[in-house]
Amino acid sequence: MRVASELRFRWMKDVALPVLLKARERRPRERPRGESPLGPPLESTRSLKRLMTRHYALARYAEGARPVAWVTSGAPVELLRAFGCYTVYPENHAALCGARRMGPEICAHAEEAGFSRDLCSYARVDLGHALSGLTPVGRLPRPDVLFCTNNICQTILYWFKELSHGEGIPLVMLDTPFIASGEGTPEVFDYVAGQIKDAVPALERITGREFREDRFHDVLRSSIRASALWGDVLATMRHRPAPMTVFDAFVHLAPVVSLRGLPSCERYYEGLLAELQERVSRDVAAVPGERHRLMWDNIAIWFALAPLSRLFAEHGWAGVAGTYPNAWAETTHYLDLADPFGSLAKTYTLIFLNRGLDYRLGLMEAMGRDYQADGLVLHSARSCKPYSVGQYDLRQALAQRLGIKSVVLEGDMTDFRTWSEEQAKTRLTAFFESLDG
Amino acid sequence: MAEKLLVAGVDVGSATAKAVVLDRDGRVRGSSLLPSAPNLSGVGREALNEALAEAGAEAGELAAVAGTGYGRAALDFAALRITEITCHARGASVLFPGTALVVDVGGQDSKAIRMGPSGEVRDFTMNDKCAAGTGRFLAVMAGILGTSLDVLGPAGLRAMKALSMTSTCTVFAESEVISLISQGEAVPDIAHAVHQALAQRLAGMVRMVGADGPAVFSGGGALNPDLVDCLQSLLGLVFQIPERPQLTGALGAAHLALRKAGA
Numbered sequence: 001m002r003v004a005s006e007l008r009f010r011w012m013k014d015v016a017l018p019v020l021l022k023a024r025e026r027r028p029r030e031r032p033r034g035e036s037p038l039g040p041p042l043e044s045t046r047s048l049k050r051l052m053t054r055h056y057a058l059a060r061y062a063e064g065a066r067p068v069a070w071v072t073s074g075a076p077v078e079l080l081r082a083f084g085c086y087t088v089y090p091e092n093h094a095a096l097c098g099a100r101r102m103g104p105e106i107c108a109h110a111e112e113a114g115f116s117r118d119l120c121s122y123a124r125v126d127l128g129h130a131l132s133g134l135t136p137v138g139r140l141p142r143p144d145v146l147f148c149t150n151n152i153c154q155t156i157l158y159w160f161k162e163l164s165h166g167e168g169i170p171l172v173m174l175d176t177p178f179i180a181s182g183e184g185t186p187e188v189f190d191y192v193a194g195q196i197k198d199a200v201p202a203l204e205r206i207t208g209r210e211f212r213e214d215r216f217h218d219v220l221r222s223s224i225r226a227s228a229l230w231g232d233v234l235a236t237m238r239h240r241p242a243p244m245t246v247f248d249a250f251v252h253l254a255p256v257v258s259l260r261g262l263p264s265c266e267r268y269y270e271g272l273l274a275e276l277q278e279r280v281s282r283d284v285a286a287v288p289g290e291r292h293r294l295m296w297d298n299i300a301i302w303f304a305l306a307p308l309s310r311l312f313a314e315h316g317w318a319g320v321a322g323t324y325p326n327a328w329a330e331t332t333h334y335l336d337l338a339d340p341f342g343s344l345a346k347t348y349t350l351i352f353l354n355r356g357l358d359y360r361l362g363l364m365e366a367m368g369r370d371y372q373a374d375g376l377v378l379h380s381a382r383s384c385k386p387y388s389v390g391q392y393d394l395r396q397a398l399a400q401r402l403g404i405k406s407v408v409l410e411g412d413m414t415d416f417r418t419w420s421e422e423q424a425k426t427r428l429t430a431f432f433e434s435l436d437g
Numbered sequence: 438m439a440e441k442l443l444v445a446g447v448d449v450g451s452a453t454a455k456a457v458v459l460d461r462d463g464r465v466r467g468s469s470l471l472p473s474a475p476n477l478s479g480v481g482r483e484a485l486n487e488a489l490a491e492a493g494a495e496a497g498e499l500a501a502v503a504g505t506g507y508g509r510a511a512l513d514f515a516a517l518r519i520t521e522i523t524c525h526a527r528g529a530s531v532l533f534p535g536t537a538l539v540v541d542v543g544g545q546d547s548k549a550i551r552m553g554p555s556g557e558v559r560d561f562t563m564n565d566k567c568a569a570g571t572g573r574f575l576a577v578m579a580g581i582l583g584t585s586l587d588v589l590g591p592a593g594l595r596a597m598k599a600l601s602m603t604s605t606c607t608v609f610a611e612s613e614v615i616s617l618i619s620q621g622e623a624v625p626d627i628a629h630a631v632h633q634a635l636a637q638r639l640a641g642m643v644r645m646v647g648a649d650g651p652a653v654f655s656g657g658g659a660l661n662p663d664l665v666d667c668l669q670s671l672l673g674l675v676f677q678i679p680e681r682p683q684l685t686g687a688l689g690a691a692h693l694a695l696r697k698a699g700a
């Protein structure tokens with residue numbers, strides 16, 4: 001059985017999928033671009049699509065051939081890769097469902113089962129998917145292990161427990177204490193590092209595979225490189241005019257979230273960075289006639305990414321920085337091959353969502369200056385409380401420190417029942433008008 | 438534009454459509470106020486024609502038209518389309534120079550706008566996700582009380598008793614009002630409680646933009662004297678009320694059209 005699954009997986013991975021994907025790409029695609037206010041689209045988007053389609057298409061063949069892990073966005077995936085796990089990110093999958101405008105439909109299944117509409121819509125999409133099988137990617141593989149870290153929020157814990165109970169799947173959970181102020185203490189990092197070490201024998205048992213230190217090191221090295229490349233990709237937006245926008249960053253974020261530690265992820269960002277650097281050298285603008293630059297706070301409004309990006313561009317606005325895309329480049333510099341467990345503990349405990357508002361304020365202030373932002377859009381996500389709480393204080397403090405105006409957009413990551421496009425347009429347009437005087 | 442001496446602002450909202458025609462010196466030559474209709478462009482044009490008729494002028498004399506309000510995108514005859522936030526701020530500062538705060542209660546949304554010394558928009562907040570805090574809320578409450586919007590305000594002023602209402606959610610407030618009616622409470626007292634609840638919501642919005650200083654109340658809500666009173670005492674502010682508060686947005690739009698025509 002195992003051998004058959006392995007053969008099928010390899011055949012799909014090395015033979016069938018590459019051919020299928022190529023064939024799909026060759027199909028001529030007519031995309032009437034009309035009179036777009038946006039600059040030329042990024043060439044790399046095609047490789048991105050290929051990479052992510054392949055990842056999701058191959059996922060279902062991984063069942064039985066590889067240990068399958070469902071992972072949260074803030075978990076030290078490097079450890080899982082050392083066991084050769086095939087990883088699926090429910091958050092990334094939920095974002096995809098959001099972008100395909102499937103959020104409310106899938107959420108409804110979770111709501112019918114009794115989950116509150118106030119619950120994080122990523123959780124509702126994922127639980128709704130577990131209950132209904134609805135997904136835009138065909139099928140997700142059944143997990144052998146659930147791997148989660150509460151550095152992004154506590155919701156994740158109950159959400160993953162629910163998956164674990166419902167399906168009887170082992171759950172490995174890492175607890176990262178909240179760093180309300182300061183830089184964290186050695187005790188905290190020891191506590192987290194201890195849990196990561198303890199996860200090793202647990203994962204050996206669950207996956208039936210041995211922990212390979214050499215592989216672990218390779219993965220760490222690759223992860224460090226991918227995150228650094230991602231940081232460089234984002235930094236190209238410091239250039240005036242910006243060669244891409246924060247909306248592009250949201251889209252091109254997928255590999256560093258869900259494939260970091262794999263060579264394909266590094267290769268992807270090498271290509272993207274080269275393309276952006278080339279754009280910078282020729283002053284190619286993502287928003288031709290860029291007049292204003294803005295920073296975006298919070299997760300994307302996935303279902304409205306395209307209309308928002310258009311609206312910004314129509315007014316000469318380039319989104320050049322975002323706290324969310326930045327999160328995957330923010331703390332990886334702590335990773336250190338000489339102290340893998342300790343440095344993983346630091347990297348994953350010190351992400352901004354696990355720290356007090358003062359830290360976030362400092363981070364945003366620095367980003368605002370580095371990227372020369374003259375406006376701030378705060379997406380108040382209806383169902384992501386940990387990210388949205390405190391935004392009114394942040395905007396007031398930033399108005400004082402940076403002297404920039406800001407606007408709050410009420411929305412959600414995937415649930416467009418909370419969204420009114422017309423009203424959002426009015427808010428944003430009024431905001432743009434107020435900046436133009 | 439030697440012979441084109443007029444400009445216009447057209448404000449198409451969810452409840453009403455308004456137009457203001459100005460001459461080159463910014464004097465109002467004609468205006469109109471109609472109930473809105475599903476055909477936004479049609480009702481906008483109708484409002485404009487009516488204002489032109491009042492001015493004794495024709496469309497050909499218009500040097501520029503600016504559209505605003507939630508129907509602005511449909512106004513194909515308007516060369517400029519500007520949000521109601523910018524237009525209300527402009528309208529208020531034309532009427533009352535030095536205005537630092539505008540509270541607008543319209544049919545579909547309400548807003549608080551903070552302005553700088555030259556009338557520029559500094560910050561704003563809108564209540565736009567549901568009917569709570571809007572003119573629609575008042576209309577629904579008036580309906581349950583078996584009265585109309587223009588009676589509700591004066592009725593509230595005659596309240597003798599302070600009733601409390603906890604909801605501004607239109608659905609919840611509706612059942613609260615129904616239960617107050619069934620308890621035999623008087624209409625003026627209930628009307629006052631409704632205004633008090635709405636004013637609290639508006640006060641929250643004003644605090645959010647953090648404005649104080651010369652204040653203007655615009656939109657249909659300004660015609661409700663009890664609502665204005667409630668908000669004034671909650672904020673400790675005195676509001677200036679335009680003679681025809683519903684036209685503030687159209688007036689602002691017309692002035693922005695004038696600026697464009699002059700440029």
Ligand code: SF4
Nearest residue numbers: 120122152153155384
């Ligand atoms: S609540 Fe927010 S941080 Fe937590 S999983 Fe949902 S979207 Fe992510």
